[in-house]
Amino acid sequence: MIWQIDTAMLLLVVVVALASLQVKDLLGAGILFGAYSFMMCVLWTVMGAVDVAFTEATVGAGVSTVLFIAAVFRTSRRTKD
Amino acid sequence: MTEFLQTGLTAHYNYWIYIILMLIGLWAMMAKVNLIKKIIGMNIFQTAIILFYVSIGAKKGGTIPILEHAPGHGHEYIMDAALYINPLPHVLMLTAIVVSVATLGVALALALKTYREHKTLDEDEILSHLSE
């Protein structure tokens, strides 16, 4: 693997994780969490863990995001932090 | 310089990123007051640990752990352990991912119930509501 790409991916993962926690809108937070899961999935593919990456793509980026959006839809998008 | 980056830094930087992500998740669970944010923090915490395990399994020069037919040998398979990535951490982490989505489902169900009773997701508002 190419370590420059690897490092860039790792940093991007951290940035997206922080963004999903800091954004002041829960719907946005849910979608950014989906993006975080997808970044993670790409990272694991790079490391050769294809089965784990596949699961994360379907579970983390797919169903989890839908569940978050459903929960936000049923509650409120407002958040203080 | 490049050599240092390649040997010194790359030796452990994957582990550092897992620690940073884990701490971000842990901090969110402790410091955030919104329940959904806490749940997102919990998930980040769990994926960080999965990243750690997947990093254990990584092997330079190894390919994905699916055996391939050796060319021209019918049912002969290439079975040199050095060629394939360690499959065990992947198996363990499949389990951990599924556990994390199960926990997420239950956590969201509980958060929704709490919201239905108190009409807010902010923990401090719920607590002041309860102590009235």
Place this chain on the structure above:
Amino acid sequence: MKKLAFVTILLLGIVLMAITADFPRWGDPLSPASTYLSPHFIEKTMEETSVPNIVTAVLGDYRGYDTMFETTVVFCAGAACFFILGSFGREEDDKIRYFRHRDTGVVLKVQPHGTRPSSRADFERIDPTWTPYDFIISRVAGLMIPFIQLFGLYVVAHGHHSPGGGFQGGVILAASFLLLALSHNMRTLSARISNKVLGLMSASGVLIYAGWGALALAFGGNFLDYSVLGVLLGLDPIAARSMGIMIVEIGVALTVMSTMIIIYNNVASLGAYDEGL
């Protein structure tokens, strides 16, 4: 409190960072993890289970016990969501409901315990926050769903030779149903696959897994020892292991698919199963 949390976490981070120096180098082919158990799996899997995807073999057989409980965790989450939010489908008549006349677009508002329009052909129930029927979204989703399901089945069936297996396939199958709920509405989903069916499927998936393992007890093997079940299938012990992995993967897919839909149904409708996202 926040500052205390921050300082604790920072200290933990520094300690853990310092300890990483003790680890084997990242990607080192000679690390203990890569030299102790992993060579056995890589070299012997084909011989012992005849499954080329080592991850599937270890997941389904060597560590099949973990996987059985992992499936049980999923089932447990579905039962827990149902226990916390859901109900046994006896519809409570205590909410205002809206019905739209299909031809004219007139909307009726029915008070709790009021009379509902009798003709299903003329009236359809709609959500209070009703959005007009979107032709493009529902058609495109309708076209995609069969192919998603086909892909899901392929992933389950082809888990022995390529990445994939029961979990991934099950989640993809569930995603196709969730797409139906998202692009139409939850009542469309419930009309096709009811809560009762979902509940039964989610339990029977684990039952296939645990039952297949427990059947081995009757044939004199240990729990989850698929090789002794070759007698039942007319296969030699190694092919029986491969077949056993296939069977338990189907059970896993069944449970994961139905449980994901159960969790979505309960979370998206707060346990009422009528109005979704």
Place this chain on the structure above:
Amino acid sequence: MTDQYPSLILIAPLLFALFVFISSWFSRKPAFIMTAIALGLSSASAVGLLAQIMANGPLSYRIGGWAPPMGIEYYVDHLNALVLVVVSCLAFWNLIATRPDIERSYGDKAPIFYTLYLLSVAGHLGIVVTGDAFNLYVLLEIAALSGYALLAMGNARAHLSTLRYLFMGTVGASFYLLGVGYMYIMTGSLNMLDLARLLPPLYESPAIAAAFGLVLVGIFIKMAFFPLHAWLPNAYSDANSPASSLIAPMTTKVMVYAMIRICLTVFTPALAFKSVWFSNGMVWAAVVAMVMGALFALTQKDMKKMLTYVLISEVGYMVGGFWLGNRLGMTGSILHIVNDAVMTLCVFLCVGCITFRTGSTQFESLKGLSRKQPYTMAALVLGGLAMIGVPPTCGFYSKWYLILGGLDAGHYEFVAALVFSSLINIVLFFRIFEIAFFEPYGDMHGDHYHGPPHEKIQDAPWSMVLPLLVVAVGLIVLGLYSGSIVTNIIDFAIPATII
């Protein structure tokens, strides 16, 4: 079939949980019978297994027929077998004793409650029986997830309390997982016995020390060891009684077992007690837990909440007794796992009987209850005496071993804290006895009383009281037989290297 006992213990609750869930969509009638059969089978196999272990010594069971480091194995010795018997029998008995309460509290959803009940028991039994470090994590999550669902039903605060428990529990399980990962990266193995063989050359490595620390912290969060206890009192006291009287005796005890297993089998005493500084620190932490638990209990005005703090104090006994590091202390600690499980079951069942009629365990609503619920109160007296440690109840014997162990190890602070918290227990329980036996019944602050009319209050139905009385008498029987439990089982459970 006898060689299949280890698997039967788990398969019975798991398969029957699925049957109960399936049947719940057709009828709610058969759920209880099926649950009782499952737990009965499980307890019978556990007793059979214990008998087998006592006759033949430890055994290992290969799941799927794979040899241990590759596959997963059950490893059962005297310690597991004892805890298995305790957990399965108390789950069975709690089911029998709380049936009317379950049917009333959960109504339609009672079959789902039974499903989760069985899954929770299966998870806890699995934690005890397994010989694989990662498998323990999966079972930990099953036990936890079903526990969250069971505890979520209760009063108005229950959902938030349970959500907080979920957050803490997930952090605990994840720390455990991380610790196992540290062991895996250094050795490449996950099997407990295999790890015990591979770890000794690495004891100097900081990564192994970190693994030990992370695993312990994870388990401490799960067992609510002070100061990581914050989730327990609310989660347990806000839940409905049938759930809390199952989870309260089971979870903390099983986690204490997990700690003993990790320290004795995986890391061997050579590492766990390598640093005197560390084991002394753990004894001091346990001393703080015992004292603080007792003091917090003193400030409560609700009996159920008070009992949850007593539980935290009891966790301190067991952890402290283990870390004394000598044979007497460990004997006391393991014996206390058994005794505390039965004692906690007894007092929480009393709480269940009281709330079944009055709907509250506030001290105010207990006034004069002895005349209305004489049998429940009699059982509470026995339970209270056992908690205090009055001979011949079982609580006395384990405390006796703990005190001897403390004196032997020279940890006088442990002995002092133990005596102190027992004295506080006297105050706590006699305060309740005074309210219940000597306060007049009628003159509670009439206007603030919201429960059912007083005339209707009577003892709980016989189907609840009779099993409760059996448990209460069991406290004395257990006390009388504690000598033979120690000589026949616990002596073999502690490695010979510990004197």
